[in-house]
Amino acid sequence: MELHDVMRTTFSCREWTDEAVSDDTIHRILDVARFAPNGGNRQGWKVIVVKDKAVRSALVPLVKPTTSVYLAQVAAGEAPWNSINPTSVDLEAAVAADPDFPGLEEMVEAPAVLVVTVDLSVVASFDKDLDRVGVISGASIYPFVWNILLAARNEGLGGVLTTYLAGKEPEVQKVLGVPSHHAVAAMVPIGHPVKQLTKLKRLPVEDFTTVDTFDGATFTV
8 A cells, every 4th residue: 555545544453353463464563664763763662462261361351440431431421541531430339340341352353463562771761850641662662553553554454553451451460470570551452344434534734733932833735
């Protein structure tokens, strides 16, 4: 596919057929993704291809508390898990309710499941001393994860970047043998989409781009 076509049609795929994804295909995807930009070219990523069904199943209860809160906050009209506005949701009650999260079982049963971690000892976290949630470290890992999704799309596959595992990172680290200085950045299920989407809805450039200042004139041509 042409690059622009790949970029415009890489959607969050959560439903896959039973068709297998070969190791050769996964290797090709990662062989392309590894050229992602990252801080100092230190390439602090690690990819775990989770094949064992028992290991995949062990991840489900580690995702559920996070998704239970997510669903409760959505139902309350809140932006889930944001660090700015305090929640009105009883978090313990939300977790105890243990609602089904749409697509969770499908994600862990996808033809291929990749867990991506990042070595925090090699990334530059320029915002580590700011009084807010850190985001800068993501610049050294999420371009790589996005490259995985683009490369998968180019193979005719579909995947989705999920971060639900972060809520129980210490437990995930134990299950997967991840050292404590590696952050669990993403779980990426990949497979052949049940339905290929070719037209995505996104805001136009003018809706999110200004000139000189945050509230400056709209950037347009």
